[in-house]
Amino acid sequence: MASHAESAGHHTAFPWFTDHGRRPGLRGFLTSTNHKRIGMLYMAAVLSFFTIAVILGVLMRIQMLSPDSTFLTGQAYNAMFTVHGIIMIFLVVIPGIPTIFGNFFLPILIGGEDMSFPRLNLFSWYLYMTGAFVVLASLALGTGPVDTGWTFYVPYSLKSTVNVPLAVFGVFLLGMSSILTGINIVTTTHQMRAPGMSFFRMPLSVWGLYSTAWVQVLATPVIGITLVLIMLERLFGIGVFDASKGGDPILYQHLFWIYSHPAVYIMILPAMGIISDLFPVFSRKNIFGYKTIAFSSLAIASVGSLVWGHHMYVSGQSDTASIVFSFLTFLVAVPSAIKVFNWVATMYKGSVKVDPPFLYALGFIALFAIGGLTGLVLGALSTDVHTHDTYFVVGHFHYIIFGGMGFGLFAALHYWFPKMFGKTYDFKFATVSFIVLFVGFNLFYMTMLILGWAGMPRRYYSYLPKYTDLQVIATVGSWIMVGGLGMMFGNLVHAFFRGKKAEANPWGGATLEWQISSPPSFENFEKVPVITHGPYVFAKEAKAGEKGK
Amino acid sequence: MELEARDQKVFSRVGMWLFLLSEILIFGGLFLVYAMYRAKHPADFHAASMELSRFDGTLNTTILLTSSLTAVLAIFSLQELNKPRRTALYLAATIGFGFAFLVVKAFEWGAKFQHGLYPRAAELGTRPHGEILYFGLYFTMTGLHALHVIIGMVVLSVMLAWVLGKKVTQQRSAVLENAGLYWHLVDIIWIFLFPLFYLIS
Numbered sequence: 001m002a003s004h005a006e007s008a009g010h011h012t013a014f015p016w017f018t019d020h021g022r023r024p025g026l027r028g029f030l031t032s033t034n035h036k037r038i039g040m041l042y043m044a045a046v047l048s049f050f051t052i053a054v055i056l057g058v059l060m061r062i063q064m065l066s067p068d069s070t071f072l073t074g075q076a077y078n079a080m081f082t083v084h085g086i087i088m089i090f091l092v093v094i095p096g097i098p099t100i101f102g103n104f105f106l107p108i109l110i111g112g113e114d115m116s117f118p119r120l121n122l123f124s125w126y127l128y129m130t131g132a133f134v135v136l137a138s139l140a141l142g143t144g145p146v147d148t149g150w151t152f153y154v155p156y157s158l159k160s161t162v163n164v165p166l167a168v169f170g171v172f173l174l175g176m177s178s179i180l181t182g183i184n185i186v187t188t189t190h191q192m193r194a195p196g197m198s199f200f201r202m203p204l205s206v207w208g209l210y211s212t213a214w215v216q217v218l219a220t221p222v223i224g225i226t227l228v229l230i231m232l233e234r235l236f237g238i239g240v241f242d243a244s245k246g247g248d249p250i251l252y253q254h255l256f257w258i259y260s261h262p263a264v265y266i267m268i269l270p271a272m273g274i275i276s277d278l279f280p281v282f283s284r285k286n287i288f289g290y291k292t293i294a295f296s297s298l299a300i301a302s303v304g305s306l307v308w309g310h311h312m313y314v315s316g317q318s319d320t321a322s323i324v325f326s327f328l329t330f331l332v333a334v335p336s337a338i339k340v341f342n343w344v345a346t347m348y349k350g351s352v353k354v355d356p357p358f359l360y361a362l363g364f365i366a367l368f369a370i371g372g373l374t375g376l377v378l379g380a381l382s383t384d385v386h387t388h389d390t391y392f393v394v395g396h397f398h399y400i401i402f403g404g405m406g407f408g409l410f411a412a413l414h415y416w417f418p419k420m421f422g423k424t425y426d427f428k429f430a431t432v433s434f435i436v437l438f439v440g441f442n443l444f445y446m447t448m449l450i451l452g453w454a455g456m457p458r459r460y461y462s463y464l465p466k467y468t469d470l471q472v473i474a475t476v477g478s479w480i481m482v483g484g485l486g487m488m489f490g491n492l493v494h495a496f497f498r499g500k501k502a503e504a505n506p507w508g509g510a511t512l513e514w515q516i517s518s519p520p521s522f523e524n525f526e527k528v529p530v531i532t533h534g535p536y537v538f539a540k541e542a543k544a545g546e547k548g549k
Numbered sequence: 550m551e552l553e554a555r556d557q558k559v560f561s562r563v564g565m566w567l568f569l570l571s572e573i574l575i576f577g578g579l580f581l582v583y584a585m586y587r588a589k590h591p592a593d594f595h596a597a598s599m600e601l602s603r604f605d606g607t608l609n610t611t612i613l614l615t616s617s618l619t620a621v622l623a624i625f626s627l628q629e630l631n632k633p634r635r636t637a638l639y640l641a642a643t644i645g646f647g648f649a650f651l652v653v654k655a656f657e658w659g660a661k662f663q664h665g666l667y668p669r670a671a672e673l674g675t676r677p678h679g680e681i682l683y684f685g686l687y688f689t690m691t692g693l694h695a696l697h698v699i700i701g702m703v704v705l706s707v708m709l710a711w712v713l714g715k716k717v718t719q720q721r722s723a724v725l726e727n728a729g730l731y732w733h734l735v736d737i738i739w740i741f742l743f744p745l746f747y748l749i750s
Contacts, residue, residue, distance in 0.1 A: 035750040115561045191560050217567055221574035229582075229689070238685030240582055244686070246678025251585060255578060520694040 023413025033118035035521065036420075039104030042127050046092055047489075049132065053087040054482060056080050061478040064471045067463050077461035078147035079162075081137060085150030086167065090174045091132050094263055096537035097270035099128070099218070099410050102185055102209045104420060108513045108520060109203050111529040112193025116187040124180040131173030138166035147457065148356060151260070154241040154252045158233055165234050168227045171503045175224045178266075182216030185209055194512075196531035202437050203511045203535040204293055208273015211297040216268075219305065223259035226252065253315055257308035265304040267401055268368075270295055271408025272339055275361050278411060279343045280536035281509045282349030282358035287536050289342040296335035303332045311379070313384045322381055336369040336372055338366060355507065356430035360411035363438050370398060373448060389459075392452025395445045403441065410488065417492060418506050423499030430493045437484025443477030511535045558723040565727040569734050572697075576738055579690050583745060586682045593679020598749040600666060601687075602657060606747035609653050610739065616646030617736040620705075620729045624722070631719045633712050640709045643732065646701040654695055658688075676744045687746055694738055701735045 031038055059078050063072040072080065103121065107114050113119050139145040140162035148156055157164050189210045193202070202210075230252075232238050241243030241252045280287045285292065309325030311319060343365060354362070374396040377383045387393065418424050451470045456463060463471065505514040513520070514528060564696045586644050587594045623639035666674025666684050673681055708728045711717040 004695045117564055120564075143587055179568075179571050183564050183571075186567055187560055187564045191556065192561065216572060217571050222578045225578035228693075231687055236688075237729045239668060239681045240586070240685055240689075246586075246590070246683060247685075248585070251582065255581070372600075435576045 010062050014073040016396050022366040027117065031122075031124045032314060033114075035103045035107050035114045035118065035121065036520065038121050038125055039102075041408075041428050042095065042099040042103060042128070043135070045125075045129060045132065046096055049087050049091040053092060054485065055088070056084040058478060058482055060084065063461060064463070065475050067468055067471075069462070069530065070245040072461060074461045075144075075147060078459070079145035081459055081510070082146045082149050086135060086146070086171065088401075089263075090148055090171050091135070093267045093401055094178060095128060095174075096267075096405065096409055097179060097274065098185060098209055098212055098266075099125075100409075101205075101274070101416065101492045102181070102270065105416065105513055106185060106188055106206060106209055107192055108425050108516070109511060110189065110192055110522050111197050111253055111512050111525065111531060112188065112192030113523055113525070114192075115184050116191050117184050120180055121184055124177045124184070127177035127180065129172055131170045131175075131177060134170030134173060134189075136170075138163045138170060141166065150408040151256060152227070152230060153256075154230070154233075154244070154249045156240065157230060163440055165231045168230050172227045172231075173226055173359045175220045175227070176217050179220045179224075182213040182220070185445050186217065189213070190260050194525075194529045194531055198531075200291065201531055203275035203533050204271075204276035204287065204290070204297075205270070207294045207316050208276070209299050212266050212269045215266050215301050215305070218268075219259045222255060223263075226255040226259070229255075237258055242406075250312070250315055250317065253312050254308070257311045259306075261308040261311065262301075264400070265300055267407075268332075271405045273297065274408055274412045274415070275343065275364050276339070277509075277511065277535075278357055278361040278415060279346040280538075281350050281354060282361070283347045283537075284373045284508070284538060285346060285350035286534070286538075287342070288348075289338075290534065293339055293342050296338045299335040300332060303328065303335070303478065307332055310384075311378050314388050326379055326381050330376065333372060333379075339390060340372075342370060346470065356425075356427055356434065357411050357415035357507070359431060359434045361405050364404060364407040364411060367407060370446075371399030373402055374399065387452055389457055390452035390454045391448040393545035394458050395448035395452055398445045398448070413473060413492065415507070416513070417495065418502030419513055419518050419520070421496055421499075422502050422517075424502040425495035425499055426493050430488065432486035433484050433491060435484075436487060437481060440477050440480030440482070440484050444481050445472050447474040447477060447478075508538065510538050548549075561727060565730055566682070570728060572734055573619045573738075576690070576741075579686070579693070580741070580745075583666070583686050583690070586679070586686070587749075588680065590677070590679025592636050593677050594683050597676075597680040597683035597687075598715075598746060600664070602660070603747050605653055605657050606743055609650050610743050612646050612650045613736050613739050616643045616650070617733055619646065621731045624729050627717070627725060628722050632703050633715075633718070637709055637712050640705055640712065643703050644702050644709070645746050647698050647705070649669065649694060649725045650698060654691065658691075661688075668736070679721055690742055691746070694735070694742060697709055697735045697738070701728075704731060 009066070023095055029041065032038070053416065060077065063069050063077055064452075065071075096185065106112075144162045146152075146160075146164055146167045148160055148162075148164060152164070157168075162506065189206060191201075224277055229238070229240055233241050237245075241246045243249060276287060276293050279357060307325060307328045310329045313322050343361075352358075354357055362404060374392070378387060378393060414430060416427070447470050451467060452458075454470070456467050456469065456470075502518045504516070504518050506518075507514070512531075516525060619639045619642040623636045623643065626635040626639060661667055661684070662670075667673060668681075668685055669690065673684060705728060708717060708725050712725070
């Protein structure tokens, strides 16, 4: 093996990249079952799809610069918001954190050597890529890209002449991949913990991944079968969603949201977990209310499975159902709020150091709070009637998903980058890109909230002239935001190639990943670590070192 | 830090049960749809159910239950008695029963097609909504179940080859046990499908 590492030459900076592979280079990467390599495969894929979807978003915003713009046709616009949604939701946001950082860091965080099922893990990646390929192929093949919106609502998804079955099948494969990843994460968390790593000594990011994995296993099958029913309905006309045969289109919406609302928690819970890891580290203080945060993750995962009806207040479900769903929606806001209060309380009397990862964590709180509060507007029956299917909804879920999951992902990226690649990035530039991104984000989505409140419906490729000014502001905001994204990724890519060597523990973290080399070796740990205390107990030396800087 | 064989066995069992849970939820979605429409059209569902052959249904139930027994005996013969040849025979019997089940199913489906009782058929179109939905669900659910039977047969065939090729032995039988669990799942789902479609009164 040693000779192999030498022959790899310039790759020696990445031990987990070269060591112990049966085959060298890219082929070795594509056939390796090492959790860190699989995490990297996912990272490359997810970030590529993210870029595609961002470009689609920018094109849509250019169309909205003027009310009578002819930049895109109506059909092209419909296809674009659908494809933007499908890629972002199913290829980026749902798999994002669990597959990239879950794979790379979950075994390290609990002191293990790999995931429970390494081969299944690699298989999940291939399934994911196949699903992604099928989804992308459905754009080019047949009668054109899907135009149903990412929700595939019937009856339109049954009537639309475009290539719905293929796209739906792709999403089905992605769902299977997601279930297998979930099974792997649950089993790993139960089985791979090092001696002494009791459940309440696990970092909170592990709790986030663990709760998410349960939702993945339990909720994803329902969307799987729902999508199969859409395919069967289109191919054979079985009638379950077809009103002319006695089927009920509203039933489709129920089945769809039984999965797709919990999916929102699949998106946000891992990000919340990582944020919970960052607050103690950058406040030099133990987390406030460890168990409350851990259990609130489980509470969100369970209560979050019972709120799907709040997507359907105006779809014709009964008032009783709407009232119950509205109540449960308000209830699920409680554990989320508990987390936010605990994070803020952690900073109290702490020695706060605002490094780039923590900046993203703070940005997460600010944006997630706005997203959460606008969510209450939508969760209340009376105000939802006014704002349903407007830009207000679009603004709201971008605050939650992009401001929440997205910023959580960026925080994780900046936090773990030195560990993953053993390189350090330019802090000043990272801070400036954060500010540009944050300003652009708010200019864009806050304007969308205002537009929605003023009555601008979503998914229209044109609008009344009175909305022009705000639409232009939103588009300019989107440009600033994308500029910030470009700066942020540019900084990291530059660091990947040219960055200075990173220390093993640049942030003074107390969790296990900071106790090993940067980047980690192939086996993660030289010998099995024995855990004697919780994840946020900071050593005195770390504090002293911090002051010396 | 090599994983011990015992740990591996526990992992794979935990993972398998989680997988079975997700399989159950896939059918769970369909049972939900079934419950909705049956509550809405109880009389139509009853009338449509009379079109099915209870004899065929009972025969298939017996076949599948017996196949579960042979699956258990296959695992028992290897783990407790260490008789791989006997295991192979029982596995072959299980696969045979699976095939018999599919043959009966094919005759049943064929009869329905002859009577025009399938989605988009003109005859079915004249029936009340409840019956259309009943047959839509009948073909969806028994079809998905048959697909699982086929997957199960493929899995068991691989097991058969592995037992004969000494890849699965008394010491390393976790994968065979999981294959058995999968086959029982296929069986159990049928135990629910049978009364829901054949025995409605």
